Amino acid sequence: MDISNDFIRRELRESRAEQAAAMAGLRSLLGRVFGGGSPQPAAAKADLLLGGLDRRGFFRMGGVTIAAAAVFGACGGDEPATVAAQEEEEDAPVSRGDINILRTATSLELVAVDVYKSVAAGGLVTTPAVREATTEFAKQHQAHADLLKGHTVKAGGQAYDRPNPTLLASLQPALAALTSQAGVLALALDIETAAAHTYQASVSTFTDKGLNRIAMSIGGIEARHVAVLRAAGGQTAVTEVFQTTPRAVPTSAAV
Amino acid sequence: MEISEASLRAMVRDVDDEHRSGLPTLQDDIRALHAETRAQRTSRRTVLKRVGQGGAVLAIGGALWPAAARPAGAQAATPEPDDAEIAAFAESVELAIVEAYRQAVAGGKIRVAAGNEALTTFAGHHQQHATALSTLAAAKATRRPNQSILTKVTDQLRAASTERDVLKLAYELENAAASTYLQSLGSLDSTAALQLAASILPIESQHAVVLGQAAGVTLAGESGYVPTFQRSDQGVSPDDHPLSQ
Numbered sequence: 001m002d003i004s005n006d007f008i009r010r011e012l013r014e015s016r017a018e019q020a021a022a023m024a025g026l027r028s029l030l031g032r033v034f035g036g037g038s039p040q041p042a043a044a045k046a047d048l049l050l051g052g053l054d055r056r057g058f059f060r061m062g063g064v065t066i067a068a069a070a071v072f073g074a075c076g077g078d079e080p081a082t083v084a085a086q087e088e089e090e091d092a093p094v095s096r097g098d099i100n101i102l103r104t105a106t107s108l109e110l111v112a113v114d115v116y117k118s119v120a121a122g123g124l125v126t127t128p129a130v131r132e133a134t135t136e137f138a139k140q141h142q143a144h145a146d147l148l149k150g151h152t153v154k155a156g157g158q159a160y161d162r163p164n165p166t167l168l169a170s171l172q173p174a175l176a177a178l179t180s181q182a183g184v185l186a187l188a189l190d191i192e193t194a195a196a197h198t199y200q201a202s203v204s205t206f207t208d209k210g211l212n213r214i215a216m217s218i219g220g221i222e223a224r225h226v227a228v229l230r231a232a233g234g235q236t237a238v239t240e241v242f243q244t245t246p247r248a249v250p251t252s253a254a255v
Numbered sequence: 256m257e258i259s260e261a262s263l264r265a266m267v268r269d270v271d272d273e274h275r276s277g278l279p280t281l282q283d284d285i286r287a288l289h290a291e292t293r294a295q296r297t298s299r300r301t302v303l304k305r306v307g308q309g310g311a312v313l314a315i316g317g318a319l320w321p322a323a324a325r326p327a328g329a330q331a332a333t334p335e336p337d338d339a340e341i342a343a344f345a346e347s348v349e350l351a352i353v354e355a356y357r358q359a360v361a362g363g364k365i366r367v368a369a370g371n372e373a374l375t376t377f378a379g380h381h382q383q384h385a386t387a388l389s390t391l392a393a394a395k396a397t398r399r400p401n402q403s404i405l406t407k408v409t410d411q412l413r414a415a416s417t418e419r420d421v422l423k424l425a426y427e428l429e430n431a432a433a434s435t436y437l438q439s440l441g442s443l444d445s446t447a448a449l450q451l452a453a454s455i456l457p458i459e460s461q462h463a464v465v466l467g468q469a470a471g472v473t474l475a476g477e478s479g480y481v482p483t484f485q486r487s488d489q490g491v492s493p494d495d496h497p498l499s500q
Binding site: 132133136137139140143144147196200203204209210212213216217218219220221222223224225226227228231237238240241242243244 | 380387441446453456463482483
C-alpha cells in the first residue's frame with residue numbers, strides 16, 4: 001500500500017473537529033449505557049446490544065456484547081451446557097455461551113461489512129490506497145463472519161447472518177454526519193479498535209478452548225486493520241506494548 | 256520504500272514511557288494468576304510440539320526455516336509442554352528478535368533513520384514481552400535468546416544486501432512471532448497465560464504492518480501484511496528451535 005499521505009493528513013486536520021463531533025454522539029450513547037454506574041437497567045443494555053440476537057440466552061448467562069468485550073466475558077462465565085456432539089474435535093465441549101459469543105461476533109463483523117459498504121457507496125473515500133484498504137477490510141470482515149457462522153453451526157447453534165440491528169442503528173447518526181475521507185477513517189478506526197479489543201477480551205472465556213485460537217486468528221487481523229488506518233491518518237501505528245481492551249464492553253454491563 | 260521516512264517515524268513513535276508504568280502491575284498479576292492456575296492444568300492439545308508431523312510445518316517465511324533443515328524425527332518423543340515451558344520458549348523467541356534487531360541496526364544496512372528507529376522501538380517492545388513471559392515461565396525462564404533462531408537470523412542478516420531485505424526479514428520475524436502466539440493459544444491452559452499471549456499477538460501483528468509497509472509488501476493476500484486471517488503456519492516450534500541451556 002503506497003501511503004504518501006499528505007493529502008490525507010490535510011483532510012484529517014481540516015475535518016478532525018467535524019469527526020469528533022460526529023462520533024461524540026456514539027461515544028456518549030455507549031458511555032451512558034455501559035459506563036460505570038450506568039443508570040440503565042440491564043434489560044435496556046441488552047436491548048441496545050443484542051437486538052435480534054438470542055436475548056434470552058444472554059440474559060440467562062448474564063452477558064452482553066458489542067463495540068467491546070463485556071458480553072464475551074459474561075457469556076464465558078456461564079455454566080457449560082453441552083449442546084452438540086463434537087465429532088470432529090476430540091475434546092471440545094461447547095456451551096450455549098460459546099454459541100452466543102460466536103453469533104454476536106458474527107453480527108459485529110457484519111456491521112463492519114455494512115459500514116464499509118455504506119461509506120464506499122457514499123464516495124467519500126477518494127485516495128486509492130485508502131479505498132483499496134477499506135475494500136479489502138470489508139471482504140475480510142465478511143470472511144470472518146463466514147468463519148464464525150461455520151463454527152456456530154459446528155457447535156450446534158444456528159448461524160446469525162445479519163448485522164447487529166441495534167448497533168447498526170446506533171451508528172446511523174455518525175454515518176450520516178460523515179462528509180470527508182478523514183471522517184471515514186476515524187469511524188473505521190473506532191469500529192476496528194472495538195473489534196480488536198473484543199476478540200482479545202474473549203480469550204479464556206470460551207468453554208471450547210479451540211475457540212481462543214479462532215478468536216485471535218480474527219482479532220490479530222482487526223489489530224492490523226487498526227494499524228493501517230492509524231498510519232493512513234498519520235497517527236502512530238503501534239500505540240501499546242501490550243494490547244489492552246479499554247474499548248471492550250465493561251463488566252458493569254453484565255446482567 | 257513505499258512510505259516516507261516521516262511517515263514511518265510517525266508510525267512508531269516511542270511509546271515506552273507511556274506503557275512501561277503498567278508493566279510492574281502486569282507482572283504482579285501474572286505471578287498471582289500463575290500460582291493460582293498452575294495446579295489446574297489439564298490435558299492439552301499439542302500445537303507447539305507437533306509430535307509426529309515430521310517435516311510438515313515450520314515457517315517464519317519458509318526461506319528462513321526450510322523444513323528440509325529440520326532433523327528427521329527430532330520430535331518423536333517430546334512430552335507436551337506446560338504453560339511455563341511454552342512461556343519460556345516464547346521468551347527465547349522474543350529475546351532472539353531483540354538481538355536480531357540490535358544486529359540489524361548495528362549492521363548499517365538500513366540507511367533511513369526511521370527504519371532504525373522502528374527496529375529499536377520494536378526491540379524495546381519485544382524486550383518487555385520477554386520480561387512478562389519470563390515472569391510466567393518462572394524457574395523455566397532462560398533469559399537468553401533462542402540460539403537456533405538467532406543463528407539463522409544472523410545468517411540471513413549477513414546475506415541481506417539491501418535495506419529492503421533487512422526490513423523484509425524483520426517483517427517475517429514479526430509474522431512468525433504472531434503465528435507462534437496463535438499456535439500457543441491452542442496449548443496454553445491458564446487464564447494468565449492465555450491473556451498474556453492474546454495481548455502480545457496483536458502488537459506483533461501491528462509491527463508486521465509497519466515493517467511490511469516499509470519493506471514494500473502488498474496489503475492483501477496470504478503473503479500480504481493484512482491477510483484475511485492471522486496465519487498459524489508461520490510460527491516456530493521448540494522442537495525445531497530448542498531452548499538454549
